[in-house]
Amino acid sequence: xxxxxxxxxxxxxxxxxxxxxxxxxxxxxxxxxxxxxxxxxxxxxxxxxxxxxxxxxxxxxxxxxxxxxxxxxxxxxxxxxxxxxxxxxxxxxxxxxxxxxxxxxxxxxxxxxxxxxxxxxxxxxxxxxxxxxxxxxxxxxxxxxxxxxxxxxxxxxxxxxxxxxxxxxxxxxxxxxxxxxxxxxxxxxxxxxxxxxxxxxxxxxxxxxxxxxxxxxxxxxxxxxxxxxxxxxxxxxxxxxxxxxxxxxxxxxxxxxxxxxxxxxxxxxxxxxxxxxxxxxxxxxxxxxxxxxxxxxxxxxxxxxxxxxxxxxxxxxxxxxxxxxxxxxxxxxxxxxxxxxxxxxxxxx
Amino acid sequence: xxxxxxxxxxxxxxxxxxxxxxxxxxxxxxxxxxxxxxxxxxxxxxxxxxxxxxxxxxxxxxxxxxxxxxxxxxxxxxxxxxxxxxxxxxxxxxxxxxxxxxxxxxxxxxxxxxxxxxxxxxxxxxxxxxxxxxxxxxxxxxxxxxxxxxxxxxxxxxxxxxxxxxxxxxxxxxxxxxxxxxxxxxxxxxxxxxxxxxxxxxxxxxxxxxxxxxxxxxxxxxxxxxxxxxxxxxxxxxxxxxxxxxxxxxxxxxxxxxxxxxxxxxxxxxxxxxxxxxxxxxxxxxxxxxxxxxxxx
Numbered sequence: 007x008x009x010x011x012x013x014x015x016x017x018x019x020x021x022x023x024x025x026x027x028x029x030x031x032x033x034x035x036x037x038x039x040x041x042x043x044x045x046x047x048x049x050x051x052x053x054x055x056x057x058x059x060x061x062x063x064x065x066x067x068x069x070x071x072x073x074x075x076x077x078x079x080x081x082x083x084x085x086x087x088x089x090x091x092x093x094x095x096x097x098x099x100x101x102x103x104x105x106x107x108x109x110x111x112x113x114x115x116x117x118x119x120x121x122x123x124x125x126x127x128x129x130x131x132x133x134x135x136x137x138x139x140x141x142x143x144x145x146x147x148x149x150x151x152x153x154x155x156x157x158x159x160x161x162x163x164x165x166x167x168x169x170x171x172x173x174x175x176x177x178x179x180x181x182x183x184x185x186x187x188x189x190x191x192x193x194x195x196x197x198x199x200x201x202x203x204x205x206x207x208x209x210x211x212x213x214x215x216x217x218x219x220x221x222x223x224x225x226x227x228x229x230x231x232x233x234x235x236x237x238x239x240x241x242x243x244x245x246x247x248x249x250x251x252x253x254x255x256x257x258x259x260x261x262x263x264x265x266x267x268x269x270x271x272x273x274x275x276x277x278x279x280x281x282x283x284x285x286x287x288x289x290x291x292x293x294x295x296x297x298x299x300x301x302x303x304x305x306x307x308x309x310x311x312x313x314x315x316x317x318x319x320x321x322x323x324x325x326x327x328x329x330x331x332x333x334x335x336x337x338x339x340x341x342x343x344x345x346x347x348x349x350x351x352x353x354x355x
Numbered sequence: 356x357x358x359x360x361x362x363x364x365x366x367x368x369x370x371x372x373x374x375x376x377x378x379x380x381x382x383x384x385x386x387x388x389x390x391x392x393x394x395x396x397x398x399x400x401x402x403x404x405x406x407x408x409x410x411x412x413x414x415x416x417x418x419x420x421x422x423x424x425x426x427x428x429x430x431x432x433x434x435x436x437x438x439x440x441x442x443x444x445x446x447x448x449x450x451x452x453x454x455x456x457x458x459x460x461x462x463x464x465x466x467x468x469x470x471x472x473x474x475x476x477x478x479x480x481x482x483x484x485x486x487x488x489x490x491x492x493x494x495x496x497x498x499x500x501x502x503x504x505x506x507x508x509x510x511x512x513x514x515x516x517x518x519x520x521x522x523x524x525x526x527x528x529x530x531x532x533x534x535x536x537x538x539x540x541x542x543x544x545x546x547x548x549x550x551x552x553x554x555x556x557x558x559x560x561x562x563x564x565x566x567x568x569x570x571x572x573x574x575x576x577x578x579x580x581x582x583x584x585x586x587x588x589x590x591x592x593x594x595x596x597x598x599x600x601x602x603x604x605x606x607x608x609x610x611x612x613x614x615x616x617x618x619x620x621x622x623x624x625x626x627x628x629x630x631x632x633x634x635x636x637x638x639x640x641x642x643x644x645x646x647x648x649x650x651x652x
Contacts, residue, residue: 058455129634131641134454135398139588142400143633146581150627265466272459310474313467320460321448 018191025183032179036251038294039186040244043193044267045274045286047240050197051233052272053280054206056213057130059234061141062241063268064148065122067261069114069242070249071158074166076113077106077250085157088164100170107250114246115239122238126231133216142264149262164255182251189247193240194287200236201283209233213281265309269316270297277319279328288327365496370614372492376503378610380565380572382603383510384583385590386517387561393596394534394554395450400461401441402587403580404468405559409434409566410575411476414483417570423483426567427509431560438559442552450551465580472577482574506568513564517557518599530554534597582626589633592640 025032044066051057078087082096098106129140158164169178200206208229211219220226245261255261262268270293278289300311323330331338388402399405412433413426445464449457487501521527532540533550541547569575590609594601609632616628 058458128638129641131645132637135458136592136637136640138455138458139398139585140634140637143585143630143637146585147627147630147634150630151624154621154623154627269462269466276459306474307470309466309470313463313465313470316463316466317445317460320456320463321445324452324456 021187021191024187025180029176029179032176032183033251034294034298036179036183036186037248038291039183039190040248040251041270041274041294042287042290043186043190043240043244044271045278045290046193046197047237047244048271049275049280049282049286050200050209050237051230052275053282053285054201054209054213055230055233057230057234058138058272059141060138060264060268060272061144062237062271063145063262063264064125064141065118065238065241066245066248066267067145067148067152067257067263068118068121069245070255070261071152071164072117072242073107073110073114073246074164074249074255075158076110077103077167080106080109088156088158098167098170103167103170106167111243111246115243118238118242118245119235122235123231126234127227130227130230130234145262145264145268149258149264152262153257158255163257163260166249166253166255168253169250182247186244186247186251189240189243193243196236196240198283205229205232210281269312273316273319275326277323277326279326279330279332282326282328285326285328292327365493366618368493369497370618371611372497372499373503374611374614375607376499376507376610377613378607379507379510379603380568380606381583381586381590381609382606383514383561384565385587385594385602385606386514386599387558387565388584388587389591389594389596389602390530390561391554391558392591394530395446395551396454397446397450397457398454398461398588399558400458400584401465401468401580402558402562403583403585404465404472405434405438405562405580406566406569406583407575407577407580408437408468408472409563410483410570411472411566412563413567413570414476414481414575417483423485423567423571424505426483426570427564430563430567432563434563434566435556435560438556438562439552441559442555446555447548447551465584469577469580476577478577480574480576481570483570485571500572502572506572509568510565513561514599514603517561526550526553582629585630585633589629589636593636 024035028035044062048059048062051059075084077098078084078096081098081102087096125144129137129144132140152158169181208219208224211222211224212226212230216226249255249261252260274290274293275286276289277293278287279285296315297308301308304311325333384402384406388399391397391399409426409430412430413423416426416429417423441464445460446457449460485502485505487505490499490501490504491497492499521531529540529545529550530553532543532545533547533554537547540550566575586609590602590605593605593608609629612632613625613629617625620628
């Protein structure tokens with residue numbers, strides 16, 4: 007525990023100092039934070055609960071659109087803003103921008119949570135293939151439908167409010183970095199405290215054998231919905247931040263981008279190791295570095311690389327980095343192999 | 356919203372006929388999906404991309420001056436080997452693993468194919484023109500391109516051939532036995548590995564036929580694969596595995612639904628409505644099944 011505390015403080019200090027040490031990578035670091043949030047929260051229902059969803063992109067995109075719409079709609083008419091396509095007819099003052107962002111993020115977190123509750127009630131009774139494909143359908147449907155709605159820009163996209171002029175040039179990068187970093191810290195603390203409660207054990211019971219869990223008197227439906235809602239809360243928050251960071255929202259290429267972000271979050275969690283606290287974090291970091299390298303050196307071939315990467319990871323590393331470490335150094339994970347106990351178990355069998 | 360379709364009955368007739376002809380094509384793709392789902396317990400997300408690849412084979416024949424209808428014979432032969440190659444490289448490693456692993460692996464194949472096709476054939480929407488002309492019905496109020504009738508006819512022909520092949524041939528019997536119980540089939544001397552490879556190959560060949568027909572009747576584009584996967588998945592879950600008349604009926608039903616959605620909601624919501632319908636069907640299925648569950652009181 008003491009080691010961990012030092013580790014956490016070290017990471018926190020590094021996180022706060024990072025934008026000043028690597029000023030050129032501020033945007034990349036912020037994206038990394040958002041990716042870690044997405045992977046960690048996907049892991050709540052994907053890894054711990056065993057409900058593998060391709061549809062968390064729905065909450066991410068919803069949060070992105072909501073945050074930007076609220077931020078604009080609080081002060082200016084939304085329809086005219088999207089119609090002007092980001093021309094500077096309306097300009098946010100700094101106070102308006104930050105106020106809008108705060109309220110926007112709040113809405114972006116809460117509405118997807120409610121949506122997850124409603125959708126979850128309808129589809130969390132599905133299992134296996136059916137749930138995965140259903141969520142895949144949800145994500146794509148949301149993208150197609152939002153691409154046809156005029157008020158949020160339809161096919162031509164939605165330009166989020168530009169960062170106001172508050173003096174120094176670097177403040178935009180720093181603002182978004184610290185916003186995403188503290189969201190990450192908040193997510194980590196929240197997820198960690200969730201993982202130390204009975205709730206996590208219930209989720210694991212659902213993953214391991216849902217019928218048995220139900221027979222033991224656990225209201226599985228209730229916990230499944232709560233699990234998905236927690237996931238949606240952070241996905242919406244991450245989406246809202248990402249919308250401001252990218253500065254431009256398109257229905258199928260940025261917000262409901264099932265082909266990129268929707269797969270990334272699954273892939274990051276699997277690469278790091280499903281069902282562990284640190285797995286998604288390590289997975290996201292490794293993946294992001296790898297991806298940026300690929301995207302830079304293999305420009306144009308990145309999706310080919312992505313496709314091959316998915317197949318390779320899924321076939322050869324289904325347990326992920328954490329699973330591999332665990333197999334290699336079981337004692338580091340607090341797994342003590344007691345010879346007597348093992349023999350007793352073998353005899354029982 | 357546009358309700359013209361209800362005010363002019365001829366438009367409804369047009370939509371129904373278009374939908375049925377389209378639906379027969381969907382049913383052919385769905386039959387392939389049902390086959391591999393039943394035999395290997397795999398849902399192939401790359402199904403739609405195999406269809407599009409088949410379409411490009413026919414399109415290329417058209418570019419080189421061969422009539423694209425010959426693609427109906429050439430595409431399945433090429434696609435059969437493509438299917439076997441995919442099986443040998445990827446699918447045989449995920450066949451008996453977790454369900455989600457196979458979905459994710461085929462999703463990766465889907466992205467790979469999408470992008471490779473984009474590089475090889477460009478990102479334009481293309482079609483192979485067959486010059487078959489049109490048929491006018493009901494006092495020239497309903498227009499049916501002959502290519503659609505041709506494609507429906509060919510699909511039915513292929514489906515019948517396949518059903519007979521499954522019933523009569525040795526490999527067909529082996530495939531059906533493996534679908535019923537893979538372990539028992541293995542004990543009785545069926546080489547299940549070979550059966551799996553053949554099943555995947557046959558599925559890919561069916562996709563090739565359907566793709567060639569789609570390139571003649573409609574248009575193809577490298578990124579249009581996923582909707583075909585979703586449609587065939589939807590048809591299979593509505594019809595159930597191994598229920599061929601059901602697959603045909605629900606395929607046609609989906610085709611008609613799509614044509615009406617196209618008229619009423621507008622073309623930009625066409626794909627969205629397909630995906631939404633999938634979600635609605637699954638939700639309906641979940642509530643229907645949950646009523647069947649019995650509780651001890």
